[in-house]
Each structure stands twice: as structure tokens, then as C-alpha cells.
Amino acid sequence: MSASAPSAATRSRTVRLVVVLGVLAAAARLGAHDFWIEPTTYVPEAGRIIGVRARVGDGFLGDPVPRDSALLDQLIVEDAAGRRPLVGHDGDDPAGLLRINAPGLHVVGYLGKPSRVELAAEKFNAYLAQEGLDQVAAARAARNQSGTGARELFTRCAKTLILAGVAAAEQRDRALGCRFEIVAERNPYTMAPGQALPLRLTYDGRPLAGALVVAMNRKRPADRISARSDAKGRVQLTLPSGGGWLVKAVHMVPAPADANADWASFWASITFDLPAPPATTVEGRS
């Protein structure tokens, strides 16, 4: 169930540029944006305080989203010591501050509240196609609704994996309790470029099959790697290069009857830094 994009090295600069622009143009048409966490660093030293920045955008290009209690349900971290909330004030960017008390893997989660959005038919259909929500598109077509707009309740679940100290296989990502959530089944900080990262998708605690999972690298966000989850909600993505990675998926179900909306969407993402082999390390922002 895994698939990877052709290596960026095989493409000419012009081709890649056109792809980048195409992605941005498509994203702008969609009117539905990705949401992820970008920490000030993925690999802090123990004892440091790092900023946990929420971002909205497309193709790993985004804008800061300050902390807003109207949107945010919980901003939390789970590490060896357990779970705790991240401190932060409304209106602040970064949305939260994380003190790294001890070495280890820190799983940070932004659990959003449902927000309301209304999209015109054209935008909604384009967004369904982009996110691989074929069943929703089919359901709309069956009900002759493809030409009408949609009222949607969207909920964010953004996670990031932060490593302090030495990576170890037993350090694991874990489910934080979002209704729709991506969990990495291998510690990416123990991986190298070219290896496959197994991930698991759950919705309401059960595996979600058939969801389109997309991964993109900070340096080349247009080179998207995607695959659909299998019957056990699993997907494997081969990540060709080091640096910051964003993996995301969208799930959509009919909205509850009392929600005054047509559809409820759930946006899950996870970010982390894939260690690059020393020889190919490039100085850059992460």
C-alpha cells in the first residue's frame, strides 16, 4: 500500500517549479488548508524551552496561528513522565511553550475544537478530490448534491514528535485521544532516508481504512508522497530525504443531525525531523 514520488533529483528545476506552483494554485482554489505543528526545533537539548507553533497553510508553507481558546481544546505533551498541558496565553505565537525536562521522545498534540465553514460547490468538490475523499464525493453525486455547496464542521488534530537526547527504538509515538489521529508506529528519529515509516490511522479508536495519507518534506513540499491506509488502518511511506516532514490525512463523515452542518471533517497531521546521513546534511531551517 505504499507509494513514493519519483526522486526529486531526476527532475529538472523547471519541472519542479511548475509542480510547486501548481500545488499552490490548487491549494488556493481549495479553500481548505492543512494544519500542523512546527516546533522551534525538533531536537532540543534537555533543559531548554522550545516554542510549539501552530501553522495553517498548504504544501508545508504556512502561517502562524496564535493560541485561541475558541479553537483550541487541548495543547498537551506526553513524555516519559506522563501527560501535561503546555503553557501559553491567548493570542500568543508560539501557541505553547514546552520545557524539555528530561531526554526522550516528546509527543505534542494540538486537539482543536470543531469550527464551522461553508464552501461553494466548486471549492468543496475540488477539496474532496484533493484529499482523496472519494466516498463523500460519491455520496454527494448519488444525492444529486454535487452542484451545491456544503456546510462543514472541521476539527484539527496536529501532533509533533520532539526528541531530546539519543533516539531509541522503544521511544514511541502514541495515541493522544483525537477522534481522528495518525500514530507513527516506528520512531522516525531511529530511521534514515529511504526507509519506510509505518503509520496507523484511527477514527473513534478503530482503524480507518482507505484514507489518503500524504507526506511532504520541508525543503521540497511539492514532491508529495501518498498512499491509502489498509484494512487495519496502516500505511507505509518511504521518505527519501532527511529534514522536517509533515504527514497528514483528512477524514469526513456526515455531520450529526443536530450540528446544523452537512459534513464533519477531521484533519490529522504529524510532523517530525528525519535524521539525514552526515554526508548529505544541508544547513537549513527546520
Add this chain to the structure above:
Amino acid sequence: MIGIVLALVAVVGAATSIEAHEIGTTHVTVRLHGGAAPGGGRVTEGGRYDIDVETDAAALLDKLETLADRPGPAPTAADFSERLAAFETLFRDRVAVAFDGAEARPDVRFAVTPPRDDVSPWTARIRLTGAIPSGASRLTWTYGWTFASYALSIAREGEDTAANEWLEGGQASTPFALATPAPRVSRAGIAWQYCVLGFTHILPKGVDHVLFVLGLFLLGSRWRSILWQVSAFTLAHSITLGLSMYGLIGAPPSVVEPLIAISIAYVAIENLVLTELKPWRVVLVFAFGLLHGMGFAGVLTELGLPRGEFVTALVTFNAGVEAGQLTVIALAFALVGWLRGDTSYRRWVVVPASFAIACMAVYWTIERLQF
């Protein structure tokens, strides 16, 4: 390069949307300076605009570098603003300042502010400045460098209130009127408004004027005496009201107001002494009318007169005053007019009423002299 531009045009054009997104940290402030023709709706020459875009500096540089396919190392304090400025041409592609639909070409300057601590972001302040085209009436703003919602604030120089709007990246703002729109009040509307102001200045607000008019009404049982006095009074106060409003004459309220009180006292006391209209009474009433006119002018100056409809407002205010006075007489006639032929009229109406008015007026005179 043409391909990039075409693709960017597509991005900017397609990104116009009305859906709500997460609110970001970008703020745009538009300030308009000078050149506004008061009430004219259009801008005369010499007007300028300056627009400050405050946004996350690293996020902006990231987008610019990715779009240009020129990724660079982490920016430093020394090179941050230069690196942003190097993408000025690309930056302009997704920003539009338009006057009546025609895009302007502002000067663009990039500056960055360092973060307050090592977890906070760098802030970019991009200032766009230029001249407002002569004769322009509306400004429209579009900013396509953010994926989050942002606040736009537009203010004219010297005005406290700004127009605020939430926008999505790439969405054009509501066209903003550059000059203060002229209030659309018709001549008939102004005439009615000032007529009502004139009337209410007598009834119910002008107790002193009411007592003066009652004083005129009480003298004599014949219509002719009332007609003569009211005519003289009206003519006189119209003259001084007009002259005062044109600034040709003027007297301070500290002089006019006590004199008005004295005039009321005089009329009331003379009512007690005389039984018939004498020629000098008409002359005096005329003189008092001149005083009252200056009093009306003081009120009208406080209310203000519309520049475009000065004469309309002046004439209709005076007409309103007149209507108020005639109403006082009509009410007085309805109340005691049926007694006018009676022999007891003077004894039971004129004398006690005039006495009461005189007392009130003397009190006012003393009160007003104390200023």
C-alpha cells in the same frame, strides 16, 4: 518567468474566498493622508497612502524562497530584511493596491523586527507608499501571502474611527471610499428640520419668549393691537436674526439675555398700567424684537447651519419660531379668548397674568445679570 507570473496570477485570482479560516498573525493597516475634498466623495491632488503589512518574517521568506525555488539558509539579523527585499518583484505579484480598479505601483520597503525571546518569531514590516491618483474615489486592497485570515484596518488622516475587515489571503477588500461621503440630506429635509428646531425653541423650550408673546396678547381686547405688536416683533427679530447669522452684527449673550428679561418685565408691567395700545408701545416692541432676534441667533449658532443650505435653514428656522409664537397666541385665545368682551376680563385675566409674568421676568433679569 512568464510561467511563474501566470501561475501566480492564477493563485491570486483563485484564492478569493469567503470561508472562515484560522486567524493568523498578519495585520494590515492602511492610512490615507490629505487630499480629501470635504464631502466631495473624490480626492483632490496631493493625497498619499501608506500601508503597513505586519507579518511573520520567516513564514514570508519561506514562501518567497520556495516559490522562487531559491531555498536559503536560516536568515540572520544581518541579512533578514535584505533577503526579503531581494524578492520585491515576486512579493508584488500577490499584493494589489487598486484605485477604482486600476492597480497602483507603490514603493515597497522591507524591515524586520527581532523577536523578544528565542522562541518568538521575527516580524516583518513591509511599508507600501504612494500617491493617491487625482480624482480617485475608492481603494481596494488584496494580499495573497497568507493562508490564514487577517485583519485589515483603513483610516483617513484625522479620523478616529477606522474601517476594519477580516480577509482571507488573496481576497480583495471591500472598496473603501477615500473621501468622507457628503451627507445626502435634501433641501426639503433641511427645511423641515430647521422649522421644527425653530418651533421647539419657542414651544416648549422658550418659556421667556412664550411669556413675552403672552404679554403682547394680554394688552387690549382688540385684535388690531395684537396684530400690530406681533407684526412689529416678527419683523424686528427676523432682521437681527439674519444680520447676526451673516456676522454683520453681534452682541454677547451676557448683554442680550438680561435685556430680553427686562423687555418681558416691561411689557407685563405696562399691561398693568395701560389699557389700550399706544404708538410708543409698538416702537418698543419693535426694539425688543431686535433683542429677541439676537437671542435666536445665539441658539441657531449653537445648532449650526449647513453650509450648502444656509438661507434655507435661516428662513425655515425663523418660520418655525413664528409658528411657535402663533401657536402660543392660538392656545391663549382658546383658553381665555371667550372672556375678552367681558368686563371682568381685565380684572381676572390681564392683571393677574401680567403680574405673574412681570414677577417672573424681574426674577430672570436679576438672575441673568449675575453672570
